[in-house]
Amino acid sequence: MRNHPAPGAKMPAGGTEFAPEPITCDRCDDPATRSWEGDGQDLDLCEDCHDALGRWLNR
Numbered sequence: 001m002r003n004h005p006a007p008g009a010k011m012p013a014g015g016t017e018f019a020p021e022p023i024t025c026d027r028c029d030d031p032a033t034r035s036w037e038g039d040g041q042d043l044d045l046c047e048d049c050h051d052a053l054g055r056w057l058n059r
Helices: 047-058
Strands: 034-038 041-045
Touching: 034 047, 041 047
Parallel strands: none
Antiparallel strands: 034 041
C-alpha cells in the first residue's frame, strides 16, 4: 500500500516563526511549504517537489 501526500499538510514557505531556522525542501533546498509523512519517513517539500512526489506515487 502506498501512502500519498496529504493535501492539507501546508505551512508558510520556510516553516513557522517558531522554527529555529528556515525549513527547506529535502529534495531541492527551496523553502518548504508542505510536509509529508509515510512509510517511516518525514519529508519537508516545496510545492513543485510535493506535486512531483504525488505524480510519482500515483503512476
